[in-house]
Structures are given as C-alpha cells and as structure tokens.
Amino acid sequence: MPAAAPPHSTAIEAHWLSLFDGVSAATRTALRDVVLAHREAMATAFYAHMLADPDAQPFLTHEAVEQRLHHSLQRWLETLFSCTDREQFGAAMAMQRHVGDVHARVDLPVNIVARGARVLKGQIAHRLLDAGLDGETLVDAVLYADNLIDLAFEEMSSAYVASHERAARIDEAYRVFSYGQNMSLERERQRAALLDWENRFLHEMMAGAPGDELQTLADSSFGLWLQHKASAIFEGSTELPTIHAVIRTVDGSLIPLCQTQLDAPEREEIRRLTKAVQTELGQLKFLADAMFERFVDLESGKDALTQLLNRRFLPAILSREADISRSQGKPFALLLVDVDHFKHINDRHGHDAGDRVLQQIASLLLNTVRSGDFVFRYGGEEFLVLLVEVDELHALRVAEKIRNRVAQESFLLSDGHTLRVTASIGLALHDGHPDYQRLVNRADDALYRAKHDGRNRCVVAHG
Numbered sequence: 001m002p003a004a005a006p007p008h009s010t011a012i013e014a015h016w017l018s019l020f021d022g023v024s025a026a027t028r029t030a031l032r033d034v035v036l037a038h039r040e041a042m043a044t045a046f047y048a049h050m051l052a053d054p055d056a057q058p059f060l061t062h063e064a065v066e067q068r069l070h071h072s073l074q075r076w077l078e079t080l081f082s083c084t085d086r087e088q089f090g091a092a093m094a095m096q097r098h099v100g101d102v103h104a105r106v107d108l109p110v111n112i113v114a115r116g117a118r119v120l121k122g123q124i125a126h127r128l129l130d131a132g133l134d135g136e137t138l139v140d141a142v143l144y145a146d147n148l149i150d151l152a153f154e155e156m157s158s159a160y161v162a163s164h165e166r167a168a169r170i171d172e173a174y175r176v177f178s179y180g181q182n183m184s185l186e187r188e189r190q191r192a193a194l195l196d197w198e199n200r201f202l203h204e205m206m207a208g209a210p211g212d213e214l215q216t217l218a219d220s221s222f223g224l225w226l227q228h229k230a231s232a233i234f235e236g237s238t239e240l241p242t243i244h245a246v247i248r249t250v251d252g253s254l255i256p257l258c259q260t261q262l263d264a265p266e267r268e269e270i271r272r273l274t275k276a277v278q279t280e281l282g283q284l285k286f287l288a289d290a291m292f293e294r295f296v297d298l299e300s301g302k303d304a305l306t307q308l309l310n311r312r313f314l315p316a317i318l319s320r321e322a323d324i325s326r327s328q329g330k331p332f333a334l335l336l337v338d339v340d341h342f343k344h345i346n347d348r349h350g351h352d353a354g355d356r357v358l359q360q361i362a363s364l365l366l367n368t369v370r371s372g373d374f375v376f377r378y379g380g381e382e383f384l385v386l387l388v389e390v391d392e393l394h395a396l397r398v399a400e401k402i403r404n405r406v407a408q409e410s411f412l413l414s415d416g417h418t419l420r421v422t423a424s425i426g427l428a429l430h431d432g433h434p435d436y437q438r439l440v441n442r443a444d445d446a447l448y449r450a451k452h453d454g455r456n457r458c459v460v461a462h463g
C-alpha cells in the first residue's frame with residue numbers, strides 16, 4: 001500500500017490563516033472571481049510565455065500543453081484561489097505536493113518553476129488591474145494573490161526536495177549495492193567475456209567462417225554489460241569514453257574489413273587484421289581493469305597512491321563533525337599540510353621519487369595523529385588532517401609535531417638515496433560556522449601565509 005502523503009506543515013497553514021484573516025471576504029471573492037473568469041486566458045498566456053522560454057522548452061511540448069497542462073493549470077488556479085476553509089486549503093496543498101513530486105520526477109529545475117510563478121503573478125496582477133476594483137481592494141488582492149502563490153511554491157518545493165533526496169539515496173544505494181555485491185565477481189566475468197569474444201573471433205578468422213557470422217563487440221556479452229550496467233556504475237570514469245572509442249574502432253572499421261576478407265580470403269590480410277583486433281582488445285582489457293581498480297578506490301573513499309581517504313567523503317565527514325561539535329560544544333581543527341617545493345623533488349629526482357615521498361608523508365601523518373582523527377589526501381602534494389575534539393593549543397602542538405617529524409625524516413628513494421623535505425601547515429579551528437567550506441578556506445589562507453612567510457612553519461587562522 002502506498003504511504004499516505006505527509007500533511008502540509010502547520011507553519012504553512014498558520015501563514016495562510018493569517019493571510020486569509022488579513023483580507024476582507026469581499027476582496028477574496030473579487031480575486032477569486034477574476035481568477036475564475038480569466039483562468040483559461042491566463043493559462044494560454046502562461047504557456048505561450050513558457051513555450052517561448054529556451055530554459056523551459058526542454059520540459060514542454062505543444063501536445064502536452066494542449067492535452068493536459070493547459071487544463072491542469074486552470075484547475076490549479078481554481079483550487080488555490082477558491083480556498084475558504086482549512087479542508088480546502090489542505091486539498092490545495094496536497095495538490096502542490098503532487099506537482100512537486102512530478103517536477104522532481106521530470107527533473108524540472110526549481111528556477112524554472114520560480115519563473116513560472118513570477119509569470120503567473122504578473123498575469124493575475126494584470127487581470128486585477130482591469131477589473132475596476134477600488135485602490136485598497138486592488139492592493140490587498142494583488143498582495144494576497146502573490147502570497148498565496150508563494151505558499152504554493154513553498155509547499156511544492158519542499159515536496160520536490162524530499163523527492164529528489166529520496167531518488168538520490170536510492171541511486172547511491174544502487175551503486176553501493178552493485179559495488180558491494182558484484183564488483184570482484186563482475187570484474188572476472190567481464191575479463192572472461194572479453195576472452196570468450198576473442199577466442200570466438202580467432203576461431204572464426206582461422207577457420208574461415210562466413211563473414212556475416214563475426215559478432216561485433218557491441219553485441220557481445222561484454223558490450224551489453226557495458227551499455228546497460230557499466231555506464232551507470234562507472235559514470236564519469238575517464239576510461240569509459242576511451243573504451244567506447246576502442247569498441248567503435250573494432251566494430252566500425254576492423255570487423256567490416258574482417259568480414260570482407262573472410263568472404264574473399266587473403267592470408268596476409270587476415271593475419272594483419274587479426275593482429276589489429278587483438279591489439280585493440282589488449283587495450284580494452286587494460287582499460288577495463290583500470291576502470292574497475294579506480295572505481296574500487298574511489299568508492300571505498302581511498303586514494304590509490306597513499307591509501308589515505310580521498311576527497312569523496314570529505315563533505316560528509318566535515319558536516320558530521322560540525323554537527324557533533326555543535327551539539328557537544330567540543331571544537332575540532334583542520335590542518336592543511338603542503339609539502340614545500342615539491343615540484344623541485346619531482347624535477348630533480350623524478351615522479352616516482354615524488355610518489356614515494358607522498359606515501360611516506362601519508363604514513364607519517366597517520367602515525368602522528370590519534371585513531372579518531374581523519375587524514376585525507378586533499379590534492380597533489382597537499383594533505384588535510386581533521387583533528388577531532390581539540391582546542392587551538394592542542395591542535396597547534398600536533399601541527400608542530402607533524403612539521404618537525406617531516407623535517408627530521410629521511411625519505412628513502414627507490415635508488416637507495418635519501419631526501420630531506422619540509423612542509424608548511426595552515427591551521428583553522430572550527431568556529432561553529434555551519435558552512436564547512438569556510439573552515440577549509442580559512443585553513444587555506446593560513447597555509448598561504450605559512451608559504452609566504454618562508455615555508456616550514458605552522459600558521460593559525462584567525463577570524
């Protein structure tokens with residue numbers, strides 16, 4: 001059984017009641033009459049406006065307007081402007097929630113809805129002006145109409161946000177489900193599917209099968225999986241477009257050539273084409289492996305090089321810590337730790353040496369902080385440490401300890417040489433501001449000052 005729709009908030013109803021009581025019955029009736037008399041013309045003008053709006057166009061068609069929306073808008077106006085008691089208002093608000101849910105399903109941006117509300121307000125004001133009302137009634141009616149549309153918009157938006165969040169949670173749950181349940185198995189299955197396709201291809205090329213029996217990669221089990229599952233799970237992965245490009249090369253160019261050859265075989269050409277397909281396939285296997293690997297690291301929230309947390313969960317962890325800190329009154333601190341002149345290390349000793357330094361700094365950081373603290377790889381050579389339940393003095397002591405340990409450490413390179421490096425640290429204490437980005441920015445400003453003042457130092461953000 002579907003869950004009953006939650007009732008509109010008591011705050012909205014209280015606002016409406018006070019608006020309702022603040023306007024005379026005669027004014028409300030005059031407004032309702034104007035809306036009822038002109039609702040059709042207003043709906044026509046409204047959709048003419050929205051259909052001509054390039055931002056709204058993708059969400060509207062002439063047919064949908066003619067068949068449903070024009071009529072729905074009239075009913076919407078009638079319901080909203082005819083409320084005279086709580087029950088009717090409740091029904092009008094239920095309608096707003098339904099509209100909000102629909103908007104969320106079609107992903108209609110909320111700014112377009114706000115624009116629509118503005119257009120409607122203009123329409124109503126325009127009709128009221130022509131209705132021959134006296135000055136005071138006119139002003140009251142326009143204000144009441146504006147407020148009523150605002151209330152409707154508010155209720156619609158709260159349903160929209162709730163719907164959107166629900167959908168995002170389900171999406172995320174689906175991704176986690178796919179990852180948790182299937183990923184290692186899936187990786188093996190897709191490797192096997194590619195191998196299977198390759199064996200079949202080789203067999204047909206060698207046996208001289210009729211050309212039209214060659215299967216494309218897109219039609220293979222791997223191709224179908226890629227199209228229907230991987231595109232959702234690995235969305236945004238850098239490998240995905242290249243994988244598609246390789247498949248296009250094989251299916252669009254090489255397979256048709258192979259088919260022609262099979263129908264009129266020439267040994268050398270068959271061998272050359274087989275080799276070309278195998279080369280593409282080798283790349284495909286490499287890319288698919290890399291895609292799986294990156295996905296596992298990203299989804300688990302780990303940075304591949306250092307095994308520290310990556311930035312994926314930083315917003316979630318920061319806002320959680322801000323909540324805990326607010327409710328328990330215990331501040332936390334952020335340290336932004338940046339290796340000094342890291343570019344020189346890369347330039348002088350090579351990128352691999354740079355990588356090793358980053359790995360060693362990562363374990364140094366982990367070994368210096370408590371197990372309840374968080375250590376992130378924040379950027380290339382930048383780390384973010386979140387120290388829970390600390391005051392400024394304690395946080396500064398930890399920052400100095402990190403700085404000293406980095407400076408004293410002998411970083412071991414793969415060629416056996418050792419290297420000394422230093423780090424600069426910006427420190428900011430959470431000051432209760434709800435926007436955690438502000439805290440990161442303050443730590444960043446402090447780090448900038450540490451660099452500017454000569455590096456190998458800790459600077460505390462103030463203000």
Ligand SMILES: Nc1nc2c(ncn2[C@@H]2O[C@H](COP(=O)(O)OP(=O)(O)OP(=O)(O)O)[C@@H](O)[C@H]2O)c(=O)[nH]1
Binds near residue numbers: 339344358
């Ligand atoms: N080896 C390696 N280098 C990286 C990685 N990520 C970023 N880098 C390099 O880190 C260097 C950062 O250089 P800059 O931002 O100029 O800073 P810097 O040389 O450390 O100088 P200051 O921060 O001003 O002391 C760049 O050369 C990047 O290419 C990585 O994962 N491994």
